[in-house]
Amino acid sequence: MYICEKDFMKSSQLYKGSLNTIIMKLLEENGRMYGYEITKKVKEITKGELKITEGALYPALHKLEAEGFLEVEVEKVDNRLRKYYKLTESGTTETVNRLSELEEFIRNMQTLVNPKLSY
Template sequence: MEPNPVVKGSLTTIILKLLEDNGRMYGYEMTKAVRESTANKMSITEAALYPALHKLVEDGLLTTTSEKVDGRIRKYYALTKQGKKETHSKIQALKEALDSVQLILNPKLSNG
């Protein structure tokens, strides 16, 4: 079974959360981390991931450093000070949004 793409609009926040938890990561590592933590149910596609990473750097939320490991280039990403600040509020906002959708999918039956 192919893993499904992650919930739309959540990618940026997921990246920030991964970096908050792990300090620094490279792109390919993030795709594996998501597949693992969701038991292969969801994945982030590289075609969505890399542009999102570049935008976060552009917006000043991430910094990047390249390293050669085993003959291959890795671009590590880490949160900037500003990135750390915004991470908290974005995670909070996403959690609340998810909770609201849950409320709609599991509405209160209480009318009596």
Template sequence: MPNSKLYKGSLTTIILKLLNEHDKMYGYEITQKVKELTKGELNITEGALYPSLHKLEADGMLDVEVVKVENRLRKYYKLTESGTKETVNKLEELQNYIKTMQALVGKLA
């Protein structure tokens, strides 16, 4: 994907937004939802996703629930109260960034 560097800075916001909309999700589910919503334009790798999830957990933004599913342990991630507040902040930051970029480069037809 040629524009992956543009998305990289938005990964935390993407994760927080999805968890805000879907209550709780596991890692693979997050990657597939992003792929679905972007019609395959954005593919998040495990190497990018899990460090972000672990950092959000360490920062108190996520709670983790381990559930046994078909003899496998699956980690579900859910926003904490702080994570919900941070979601609002990150979305505002992203919207402001998009407005700024549109002012710089003009609206695309």
């Protein structure tokens, strides 16, 4: 007897490259967030359809910080470490750009995939 739940689960995949945009948009909206909070928020908003893995999230946050788009404040809550991230000034500008690129991508994909509607 096989128990293999994974076979019945949807991949719930992101298109690669969209993670940064998601992070930046959430920070734009919520002011500041910590990593674990971001994973919970995405899961909540998408009703469990998108799951951000830590292996993707933390390197992405570190890279965005290294690029100067995010700044971090470390706090201790309930004796546990939290790293709160927020957008820098250039991060806010970059967020606007990436969101419009995302919108363009979505428009293009809808034109390709659903030519009848032609948004």
